[in-house]
Amino acid sequence: MKDTRPATVHGSRAEWRDETLVLHGDSAQGDSSSVVPPIYYSATFRATDAADFVEMASTPRHSTYYTRYGNPTHDRVAAIVAELEGTETALLTGSGMGAISTTALSLLKAGDHLIAQTRHYMATAKLFDELLPRLGVEVSLVEQSDADLIEASLRAETKLIMLETPANPTLVLTDLRRIASMARPRGILTVADNTFASPINQKPHALGIDIVVHSATKALGGHHDLMAGVICCSNALAERIWATHIILGSVLSPMDGWLLLRGVRTLSLRMARINDNALELAAWLERHPMVERVYYPGLSSHPQHDLATRQMTGFGPVIALAVRGGFEAASRFVASLSLAIQAVSLGGVHTLVVHTAAMWAGTMTESQMRDANIVPNLVRLAVGLEHIDDLKRDFDVALNAI
Structure with a gap:
């Protein structure tokens, strides 16, 4: 809108x-x-x-x-x-x-x-x-x-x-x-x-x-x-x-x-930068050979992208991605990041990352996780205000480490 x-x-x-x-x-x-x-x-x-x-x-x-x-x-x-x-x-x-x-x-x-x-x-x-x-x-x-x-x-x-x-x-x-x-x-x-x-x-x-x-x-x-x-x-x-x-x-x-x-x-200023960072990072991750799939409403590959463009003016900080190699590869990827901090939450100045399947395992049953499409290699990013080139470099090094 x-x-x-x-x-x-x-x-x-x-x-x-x-x-x-x-x-x-x-x-x-x-x-x-x-x-x-x-x-x-x-x-x-x-x-x-x-x-x-x-x-x-x-x-x-x-x-x-x-x-x-x-x-x-x-x-x-x-x-x-x-x-x-x-x-x-x-x-x-x-x-x-x-x-x-x-x-x-x-x-x-x-x-x-x-x-x-x-x-x-x-x-x-x-x-x-x-x-x-x-x-x-x-x-x-x-x-x-x-x-x-x-x-x-x-x-x-x-x-x-x-x-x-x-x-x-x-x-x-x-x-x-x-x-x-x-x-x-x-x-x-x-x-x-x-x-x-x-x-x-x-x-x-x-x-x-x-x-x-x-x-x-x-x-x-x-x-x-x-x-x-x-x-x-x-x-x-x-x-x-x-x-x-x-x-x-x-x-x-x-x-x-x-x-x-x-x-x-500072909400307007922060969200403008976060929206730009997240959209560019999501598109870059989608092209990376070590990434199976990226979920982000701002990408044309998102199955509800048309709805997103109708009811949203920006697409927010959160990106979900499935990395190649399963649960252990996702764990290694998250552990190899240096700028992105392993922590819950989103929408703040720092980029945060969680291995979704590991985080949710203590609070959801396997059936609930399947219903929510939380696969073992799923990672959730909450993009912050860092320079986009530094984020890309950090993610490239970590993805190549798995």
């Missing part, structure tokens, strides 16, 4: 581009006298009298009552991310899983039916496989690339459809506009995990999705130094989710909120 908003920053905020929103999207929040906002490092806030205390305690999402309820630092980040995603508001949580779990537990009850994908972040998959069924929620896992199968799985009891696109780890896509068009007329809410794309590359709400969630630990923070989650939605849904949030207590610290705010300021 191309950005067609006018380039001018005069007039309404709706005309601002993403590069401007990350810097000025919080300008209506709090004290404007300091260029860099302060950290409101306080768990609790002063009331002037009894009436003021009652107002603070009874107002949903009050930002100067108790930090589990809200915090001025969090308000600034929420304002920017909501603007980027095109939603009325946003809530911050202590992690991406805090955002996903809080959303699901707020909107589902015993007897409800959830449709989710066969491929999700592994902690999300555990939420659907283990926790929600214990609470009486029935979950159907459906192949995400087939919208007809998702539609065929709808029931009268279906209350929520949970999506993740591109999906971890093989970058399978979900047609967001198609899913939204089948859900909304039936009164079914839709949630999209937009972590792999970031709001710079994909805006699910503009395609009809009700709620957009992020692990802000990844691209939004961008420096591998914080954990946070974001829930972007309407004001009405935010109050409903917030009521569960303050019970579950997945609270973001003010310091991490401030670090997240600082990270978001």
Whole structure:
């Protein structure tokens, strides 16, 4: 989906581009006298009298009552991310899983039916496989690339459809506009995990999705130094989710909120470089004789490349590749890299790499791994900001070492 908003920053905020929103999207929040906002490092806030205390305690999402309820630092980040995603508001949580779990537990009850994908972040998959069924929620896992199968799985009891696109780890896509068009007329809410794309590359709400969630630990923070989650939605849904949030207590610290705010300021610049690096590296890897296959939505060889070009403006940091030689060859390849760091996560300034089959083996059954197309020689890259020539050299040496 191309950005067609006018380039001018005069007039309404709706005309601002993403590069401007990350810097000025919080300008209506709090004290404007300091260029860099302060950290409101306080768990609790002063009331002037009894009436003021009652107002603070009874107002949903009050930002100067108790930090589990809200915090001025969090308000600034929420304002920017909501603007980027095109939603009325946003809530911050202590992690991406805090955002996903809080959303699901707020909107589902015993007897409800959830449709989710066969491929999700592994902690999300555990939420659907283990926790929600214990609470009486029935979950159907459906192949995400087939919208007809998702539609065929709808029931009268279906209350929520949970999506993740591109999906971890093989970058399978979900047609967001198609899913939204089948859900909304039936009164079914839709949630999209937009972590792999970031709001710079994909805006699910503009395609009809009700709620957009992020692990802000990844691209939004961008420096591998914080954990946070974001829930972007309407004001009405935010109050409903917030009521569960303050019970579950997945609270973001003010310091991490401030670090997240600082990270978001450079999101547009970082993602532009990451998109360029990842696309060039993916194309280079696809030509390398020691690589069997590359999975990246930006490549014409990706089976859903046309869908990617329709609903994404960039293709993000994550590349999956199958190296020649099986499990041991993949292990040697990962161990031989010097610039790319063996570590989980994605979307940050450093390039990270994991041997996918080795990482997932401790948390998924062999059957689940087969369903997710996690083959023994699969490696996941999360491309960072290094110079592309240095990355290519590093990967060439490591591939030739297997």
